[in-house]
Amino acid sequence: MSGQNHEHHHHVSTAGQLWAIATGLIILTIVTVVVAKFVPIPAPFDVVAAISIALVKAFLVAAFFMNLYWDTKFNAMLLIMGVAFFLLMVLITLLDTMFRNDIVPSF
Amino acid sequence: MATAEVSNTRTLKVKRFKPSEDPKKTYLTEEKGLWSWLTTVDHKKIGLMYLGSVTLFFLLGGVLALLLRTELLTPAKTFIEADTYNQFFTLHGAIMVFFVLVPSIPAALGNFILPMQLGAKDVAFPRLNLASFYIYVIGAIFTFFALVNNGLDTGWTFYTPYSIESNSSVIWVTLGAFILGFSSILTGTNFITTIHKMRAPGITWGKLPLNIWALYATSIIQVLATPVLAITLLLLTMERVFGIGIFDPAMGGDPVLFQHFFWFYSHPAVYIMIVPGFGIISEVITTFSKKHIFGYWAIALSSLAIAFIGFLVWGHHMFTSGQSAVATTVFSFLTFLVGIPTGIKILNWVATLYKGSIEMKTPMIYVFIFLFLFSIGGFTGIMLGSLAADIHLHDTYYVVAHFHYVMMGGTLIALLAGLHFWWPKMTGKMYNEFQAKIGAALIFIGFNMTFLPQFIMGSQGMPRRYYNYIDQFTIFHQTSTIGSYILGVGFLLIAYYLLVSLFRGEKAPANPWGSRGLEWQATSPPDLHNFDHTPVIINGPYDYHKPMEEFQLGLADSGHNGHDPSHDATGAKQEVVSN
Amino acid sequence: MGSLFDFMLPELKSPMTGATTDALMGFIHIVSFIILAGVTIAMIYFAIKYRRRSEDDETPLITHNNKLEITWSVIPLLLVFIVFGWGYKGWLNLQTVPDNAYEIQVSAYKWGWTFKYDTGAQIGNEVHVPAGRPVKLVMQSEDVLHSFFVPDYRIKQDVLPNRYTYVWFQAEETGESQVFCTEYCGTSHSDMLAKVIVHTEEDFQAWLEDQGTGGGGTPEERGENLITLQGCVSCHSVDGSAGIAPSFQGLWGKERNFQNASSVTADENYIRESILNPSAKIVEGFQNQMVSYEGRLSDDDISDIIEYIKTLEE
């Protein structure tokens, strides 16, 4: 079970791939700084832009540096589940903190 | 195993392995001495060390409980001061929750049983397993330190801002619980990995014992919720050290936010405590009914459903806290949804009894007690989930009674069921059945006498965490106190006959209850590596309609442990090699 | 059945807020009891009927029954929806204060309650209200979390240090009801009690007038009122009995011995310092646990309290 099975288990990235990802990440870092500092985007959308860029960067790291793209889907699911539960925590907490002064909801 | 590549046409050479009734070497005799225990990576020994520590803490928490009940014999001062009382109830809560209930079933019994039910030699990360035990010990030392040094008087919930200004040793306990959290996380991580990667050939997801499903659901909660407790306690510690102000109203922070953080862990934590209990009930009830479980998938998936929905309901601890009306409404609604899978389980267990062959041995008696007490706990939970009723009942003895019915009537009774069930396997000794039944009766009577009056005084308006109380509640408090003494005697009796059985107990056969569970196909007590063969599983764990021989199969030749369990052993031809 | 509920619940004195709660609790208790009895009887019946007769007993293979599973999932689901809707309705009522409610400000502290009326009158640990009229309490805490609970009215609300919260009720008959603090708040949490005293409308108005604007009386009387109002008495007794703090009786003019072995005669300045900076001198045998009253008591208030303490001779 050892020899021939190894290939699909252990993906080996080429140096070129890794350098390309890193370059992409650095470019995105520059983009996010430029967008934040020099492009006037109205209030909530500046955060949306910054987070969107960060999500793309996070995807690159997770998929290619952390090998999720080639890995078993279950590990990717774990990552997504972690993020999903974090979002649940935030969203439900906001249900309280953002609506404290609102009137009581009614049917 | 070149033939194993093509699963449908392969031939598994299996052989019948009847467990020896008189094992020469067991995990207890293979290596001896204190050092072999302290450095062991054997999941069985680690499980027992956990069991020992949990028992010690249960003793400590129990003594505190009896002292509390004694103080409440009369209004005002009976024999201790208000501050002492406040420290006692805080430590009783903190010890019972963090040091007893959370690790009791997963880390103690689960550690012992899980790899055996999977047909594995050990958990995936044995050294992490040992580390988790020592982390537990370090957390315990921190808490002990607080106990002798100023105590802790915040309530186990650590609500801010009281916990920020309290004079007691809050930091020691928060750090203790913080450290303890890692022990819980490591156990959870270990179990998830073990369940995914270490199953013996033929154990497909549909053939997992329900105990494993329950431990799996528990591990998921442990992994997802415990880190949030860790960060919450760390923030509280920083709050006391630097006054970071996030939860401190004096600095412009928000105490209700702390409650969200705290309950995001602590509500799922009650499922960490109870769900593994569900697993034990499923194992015991089928064994002693000699019957297939009713609704396997309903029970298995409802554990997962509870685990997930359990994350969405934490705000029902906060209906009167001043959280927003929207949040209150949503939390109440979701709370009812989590009640449904729990109800489904109860009814499935009762249906399992139908047309069974029921033998009322001690573990089964505890299952009956569990079903009765836990149902009461569940129904009162529905009561507390409904908004108007909760406004009246919140923070009264009704709540105290409710969670004791769930946590003690549920988890602890399930633990006792499991302990009696697996005791012969763990120790190789039988306990005295008659004394065990007396013990169960004492527990049942004492428990109800302690906590039923608390429902009544709670709905009459008696608030919890009260040192002093108004005269009209005296009779309820006194009944409750007497009940708690009976309960105490019951636990002493159990400790007594279990200890006696270690030295003078009859030798246990490999499978005293006639169970079809895989763990019973090992010797009692098991070999250091659990089985002296690699088990092959063809039948489900509850196939009581099939003969025992079909459950005693193992790979005839040495080598693979079916690393890839998706290879269904039923699909393969079995060639039974005669003994 | 009715008497059983009376046993479970205290007499309802504010039907406007509590009637739904009581009905709902009755409903849940009855339904739960029926189901629990069913489950228990089934368990015991099975245990007897299907008891093991021999070790070779054979049991039928019953794996599941979808119809049964759906039935016992859907019926409880419908039941809990009823419970949710009903509870929500009652809670909505508790959240919706009638427009004509009489408003009283409540201040909670360790360990007591102060009630302030719009006339300026203040009273500690007793709230006087008119019968037959909705009353709204606007509450705030001065220190940690507390919770205002009146079992007779089926109302409860946490009191927070940085926000106002409110409850309302309408007592129909004259009489008294017990108030508890239900959010754990330290040493004397269980003594943080108060009473709601319900008067007829006329008596209430008369009582309110009697109270004046809270500033009347001699300095000694004002001082006596203040130490109740500010909760001093929950730790410092006025009759010489031992509490968690030194008694006020016999304090004046006596030699005080401190933890650091120093001592001083109790005069105006000592008492003033002890109020504003309590940790400066700790009397032997006691803990440092009092909070500063800086900003909560004016100089006049302190003088009044000192005058009152002077009257408390042994």
Next chain:
Amino acid sequence: MANHSTSHPTHVQHHFVDSDQQFDSAKLGMWVFLVNEILFFGGLFCAYIVYRAWHPELFTQAATELNAFWGAVNTVVLIGSSLTVAMAIRSVQKNQIKGLKINLLITIALAVVFMVVKGFEYAHKFELGILPGELYTYEGIEHAQAAIFFSIYYMMTGIHALHVIIGIGLMWWIYVRANRGEFSSEYYTPVEITGLYWHLVDLIWIFLFPLLYLIE
């Protein structure tokens, strides 16, 4: 189970059947642990989001005290270190132990650079009196909750920095083991899972950077 262990390579622990099972288990276990880490930081992000939603103006004002340039430099440094970790794993997969060691050393160096920059940032703030919570004395921001912003800032970056330090320790441990010749293309599980940990530290920073430094 003596009859089972005969075919085991030395690095495979007794309770695993083969190297693949051990590798997969370790990796799965690490991912489960990373889920933990996400929720651990998640608590802090949650506090951040709640407070930002309450006081958006506070975050705009307070963020001006943070230096976006050095934040960006640190981002690039961490991305670089992630690259070298990935290269280290690639090296060991191809059995180039020398490449593994060089890449590990570069990673450690970059992590140290990150910490040094962080140290200067902290030192600068301490001088201004921008300390967490009660110790906060800075008067440049007119907002009642200014101290809370910096409490959140210090908690987030502080715990992240702690992870970086732990990462440095782990890399050094891997380096020492590589020196002892423990790793090869047949067995490099510790390298792989340490790499996963390091990438997560990078991932967290990818979010911390815009959320703390780039608020306008």
